[in-house]
Amino acid sequence: MESPIPNKMSVSLLNGPCHADYEGDGRFNGKHPNKRRVFVQTENGCVLGMELERKDDAHTVKRRMQLMLNVPTAESSLTFGDMILSNDLSAIRTDSALLLTKNLMHRSSSTPCLSPTAKALQQKDQSKIVEIIGHSTDFTKIKELVEDIIKALRSNIEPIPVNGGLGGAYYFRNIKGENVAIVKPTDEEPFAPNNPKGFIGKVLGQPGLKHSVKVGETGFREVAAYLLDHDHFARVPLTSLVNITHSIFNLNDTVFGNTIQNNKGVSKIASVQQFIPHDFDASDHGSSRFPVADVHRIGILDVRIFNTDRHAGNILVRKVNDGEFGQVELIPIDHGLCLPECLEDPYFEWIHWPQASIPFSESELQYIESLDANLDAKMLRKELPMIREACIRVLTLCTSFLKEAAAFGLCLAEIGGMMSRQFRFSDQEPSELEVICLEAMKQVMALSESEEQTDEKDSKFGKSAMVKHNRALSYKQVGLGKKGRGNGQVKACANVVRSSAKESVGAATSFVKVTDMNEDEWWLFLEKFRELVGPAIAARKISSMNIRHNPRLGSSCQF
Template identity: 45%
Template sequence: MRQFRMAVAIDQQPHGFKPFSRSQRCKLQSYGHLDYNNFLDLNQTTFLAFQAENIHRSFSTPCLPVNGVEDLHPPHPRVEIVRGSGAPVHALVVEVAVAMASGIQPILLPSGLGGAYVFPNTNGNNIAVAKPVDEEPFAYNSPKEFKSNNHQMLVQPDLKRSIRIGETGIRELAAYLLDHGGFSGVPPTALVKFCHATFSESSSTVKLASLQRFVGHSFDAGELGPSLFSVDSVHKIGILDIRLMNLDRHAGNMLVMKQDNNSFVDSVATTDLVPIDHGFCLPEWLEDPYFEWLHWPQASVPFSESELDYISKLDPSKDADILRSEVPSLRESSIRVLIVCTVFLRQAAAAGLCLADIAQMMTRKFCGGEESQSELENICLKVKASINNENEEDKDDGVTKTNYGIGGISFGDMNKGEWELFVEIFDKFVIGVFEDKKCKN
């Protein structure tokens, strides 16, 4: 029987991404030393890969060939977890590793602006989607966009000014880590290194990529009317989008789960949605988010008791610590946006506002061809002004100008003391704002 020469490394680096080269004495866990009990519901192909005769049992199979060894042992496809943990993530990576060891190549998806690849298993069923960092939209190895001859990373302005090219993969992971208990249904996601896997025409033998469990679906939300979707499902996605300030929640990245039964029970919609593609969340400053669900009727339905309980238990400080620990390359300014949006959501829900009300307050207004700041941005400006000793006009109204001339309120310019004071004042200030809004309604 064919031997699988592939290691799956499940030990994560504690302090960011380190160089890919490894000492010959570095020990990675191979298939033979994984805890089988941590892997749930693996298909038969994956189970067979764990059998002793199929396993390359070396303790020290490196991700890259060690000098002097490459000539004796030709390179084999490998996948290694860089960031991400838990049984669902480990099981996903093992299934992808087995597929690669079986000679299966990733398939480029035709949709999207960057390189996104689907991995099928040996039975032909799709199991994962990989998005290499160097193939993001407008990145130098993107298979779908114009690339300059000098291979500069920023060959043209990126899609969202507050999210840098090459940093959407870490946001995919962040969304999964922040979806506590799978409340919103974000599929298992990890940041991984692929070695000797065939992606685009790039000559690179190592690819850093986000890897997400493929979700079997019948449609995306754009192919059906919103009346089919359950209130619960729309609310759970909306709560996540508010927390993360998602700039790109369109109908195409809400998948309609396959249903074996009727989608209506007693005239009530029961079809559930699964959120994917979170690369454009957690911007570095307050932006104009896009919520496809904003004007759906479900967004105007009050939160249920279970949803209010979930929101009330959200702890922005703990969430920030999770991101600093698990996604250390995510910038502090983005983490502070998460904290502001989570505090805003908690206080708004406690005051009785519905999902649509909260989203409207976060969205910028357009009138006569002019864009005006959102209510959330205006609140943040007032709070920033209250902790500044100088006149707000001398600080350009607290607006950070980017190289592209786009304005946005940033929290990255505050020192620790100023930031802690801002959060304290903001938390109290929004309570009054929401009370006034309730009185007017």
């Protein structure tokens, strides 16, 4: 499945660009309350908007895809984030994105997906030029941005392809011809079927540029980074997920076989981000004049979302105070490779900048202390219900680590260093964060094995269910922001954490997979993790006084 696959896919030719242009959140468009608007995307990128009624199920959706787009649906699965929708669709909210994929044992490149006629699609698929996906709290701002785009399209002001980067991206402009948004279709990401820059070979839902980020899901992460930037702390630009139609979008010949003629518009799911005017990016000049507060704010966000691709090229620099150099502000962009499904090696370019070694200010410490991973998890499940639970667990873990490390007095560079792996010869060693996680997982496994033996003894007395219920409640009551360290046995754990972790990692590249734990084990893991963090940080403080660490030689995807 890792080898290039020659795919064919259908194209949704939709309504013309000059009428019924915009449709957004159901709160604004007067839809019938018993109907939900969803966007079904095939693994090759084809998108079809449809109305779901209360009685509809997964088989109904597959049947419509087969009839309307001639998509073969035998041996296929309809997925919504982590959920495989076998029948019931009650969990699906309006304006959600679903993915239709072939089952792994039945993937084939021999069955083409033929294109229907434009007339047939206009009768059945009433998608608009731009439809906002999701229920963002900033819907009004996003709606205004979308309206600027539509006004320009009506005046024949066309978008412009972005030359840089590995994926397909387009500048959309306003009525004055000014760039106002960057649109990135999910099927034009690196390795996706319609990538315009030659990086193809996979279908949506497969591991992508980073093994822990699936193809077609970087747009979700772009939106997540914006939603998690509370109070616009790091200045992440306004970002949303949309279903958008335009003829400029790329369609690879290897996918379509040159079957498209006089294309009036291809419908795609994409992230749309507000364009921020700027003077250059951080790679164009040295970092010595960057404000300490700006570096800290971006770093705090990157730590929380475990950004695996923070290079200087995705930090914009804008002059302030009438353009005098020396007075600048930083704007972070391109967060498609954050929130991976498991811990891996992050890339923090700022880790080498002197600003990252300056202690946090009082206001920064207060912001970190105010972060609530549980509330953030609830918010993401509401705003981006298609995001995978593993990504939310990574956010929870990293937020907990950031809060503990900052409260202990670590600076940003030290925190980033504990999260980054070191390279010894040709092998990677687990990061200090991963070492702590592995020891916590080891203790959870040992406790689970012990309790299983106890459960076997108690089962004849009916005690097992009650014990498990009470244990689950106690795990969920653990607060990620509290400073309690547990009992005196914790300090002894710090001395054996690294050695025991190395014994268990072997040659794996993903040392910590949070999806390997069930719900009870996850909450117990968080409790054990918090017990181990303090001693591990203390041990690091002592070792850093005596040992000079080698500079980290990570790599960036320049995504």
